[in-house]
Amino acid sequence: MSVPVLRVARPTNNPAALLPFYRDGLGFAVIGQFTDHAGFDGLMLGHARAPYHLEFTREHGHAAGGAPSPEHLLVFYLPDADAWLAAVDRMRRAGFAPVPAHNPYWDQHGLTFQDPDGYRVVLQRAAWER
Incomplete structure (x- = not known):
């Protein structure tokens, strides 16, 4: 069975x-615009x-x-420690500092970053266990 592609779409002003x-x-x-x-x-x-993939639209x-x-x-679950550290380092080099998670659960094994619209992304150093 093929896996469907998920598009997460949300509006933005910019x-x-x-x-x-x-x-x-x-x-x-960038895969399209x-x-x-x-x-x-x-x-x-x-x-x-x-x-x-993610889509951001401005009306x-x-x-x-x-x-x-x-x-x-x-x-985003990143179970490999080196991959997680590289992802965090990439965020910091791009000028984005971690913010405290609203739910302290996310601070136990990850870091949270906030985009310019106020939405948050967690880089979780753990595997997703089903």
Whole structure:
């Protein structure tokens, strides 16, 4: 059975402001973008072999607002210690410092970073156990 591709889409007021966080910090690649498609601009970011990608859209003439709460998270599980350290170092080199997690659970084995819209990403140094 093939695995479906997951697209996580959310609005933003400024897709260009998010680019350094997701591309330079998290290591995503720009996999697509569009301008003024039925009143929307968009930016899609992903990893070459990952079955997911992110889409950020801006609707002309509308304010998107920011994250509704500090618990709106994307969590990336990185069980390999070297890979986790490299990911954290990449975020710091791109100019992003960790923030305290709202839920202290995430601080036990990971670090949380906040994007320019106020949404948070957790780099969790653990394996996802099913």
